[in-house]
Amino acid sequence: MTDTILLIGHGSREREGNDEIQAFAAQWRQRQPAWQIEVCFIEFADPGLHDGLLRAASHSRRVLVLPLILNAAGHVKMEIPEAIEHAREHAPGTEFLYGPHLTACDPILAILKRRLAQAMAELDMPDPTTTGVVLLGRGSSDRQANGEMAKMARWLQEETQHELVDLAFTGITYPRLERVAQRQALLGMKQIVVLPYYLYTGTLVQRITRQVEHLRVQYPTIRFASTAHFGHEREIFELMEQRVLELQSGAPQSRLPCDGCKFREIAHDLGHGHSHEHTHASAPTAPSLA
Incomplete structure (x- = not known):
């Protein structure tokens, strides 16, 4: 089975914003027809982060997790990594690789x-x-x-x-x-x-x-x-494609600025992950959830 690229958007209360992310994914599939590209959202839209990860794992041995996000704050540093940890527990037969956000470049x-x-x-x-x-x-x-x-x-x-x-x-x-x-x-x-x-x-x-x-x-x-927002510019597609190729080539995954920091460890120990939704799709290799 081929890799699944899971594009993670922030999500918006406005449907138009979520539709634009889906449109980005559709254009990306046209640019890269051999790639399996799926979409999920951190909040406000479906499929949610946890469901998106498990859905991708259900038909792939490797999932490339790519945040379509400009700056690394709580979602990128804490919520997505915690969701990936959860997905690894419930889909042990799938490898999850986490690419960096777009960042200042x-x-x-x-x-x-x-x-x-x-x-x-x-x-x-x-x-x-x-x-x-x-x-x-x-x-x-x-x-x-x-x-x-x-x-x-x-x-x-x-x-x-x-x-x-x-x-x-x-x-x-x-x-x-x-x-x-x-x-x-x-x-x-x-x-x-x-x-x-x-x-x-x-x-x-x-x-x-x-x-x-x-x-x-x-x-x-x-x-x-x-000026208008700029999500569909050529450079955004090229940056995301660069992230995919880096993960596929085995390049070391970027260490997030807060990895190992005491605040993340404390938040994790206290169960203060920044999750907005807790529904979980089932993957074939995952045990049933209560």
């Missing part, structure tokens, strides 16, 4: 630069030194996940002529978009480009659209441009 930077160039064209090519840029992400309680975004903002500044590239978050941590826009206005920016750091749509992406409209009302003398 040059291909993602290339997407951001291209989106920024498109926004500047929409604004009729203003002076970049008077055009502020805001890289706007979801935000996390994990400082390393926020740090990956900070790295991308710094790289974007170094690769362009924009003197002001700031970071903002839609939730969990700060600063928020409104505060950053206020700062850029005080510093004399005549235009502001908002670059959402999101792969797929959902409630937070819809919130960004509303927030930018509010800012246009608050700052009528500043021109705003906001």
Whole structure:
């Protein structure tokens, strides 16, 4: 039997976001027709993480687990590894290999630069030194996940002529978009480009659209441009294909930043895994679950 590639999306309360991940998988199957590609979600959509792992194990001797996620926070560091441990217990005849998340890297930077160039064209090519840029992400309680975004903002500044590239978050941590826009206005920016750091749509992406409209009302003398999320760009497919080939070639699996840390060990011992769903599909090799 061939490998099964299990693509893990975050999942959204908005069906459109989940449909976009399914559409990504469909396009990926067209790019790689020899690959067996399946999809599951961490939360808000079916199949869930546990069921997706056991379903893949039911017809494969090896499952390549690939998170379609930009930054490594609790889902990538704790929830998915815990689900894989569970799947190994209930499908002992299947090998599970866990690939890294997309992370801050040059291909993602290339997407951001291209989106920024498109926004500047929409604004009729203003002076970049008077055009502020805001890289706007979801935000996390994990400082390393926020740090990956900070790295991308710094790289974007170094690769362009924009003197002001700031970071903002839609939730969990700060600063928020409104505060950053206020700062850029005080510093004399005549235009502001908002670059959402999101792969797929959902409630937070819809919130960004509303927030930018509010800012246009608050700052009528500043021109705003906001780009779309970027989950179906060529670089995303190529990064995921690179992950598959690395796992198939036997390359060492990446060690997560929190592997072995005392906080993960304590959370595991106390049963505080960050799981949102607990239904389990049965695999042929798995004992029945009560």
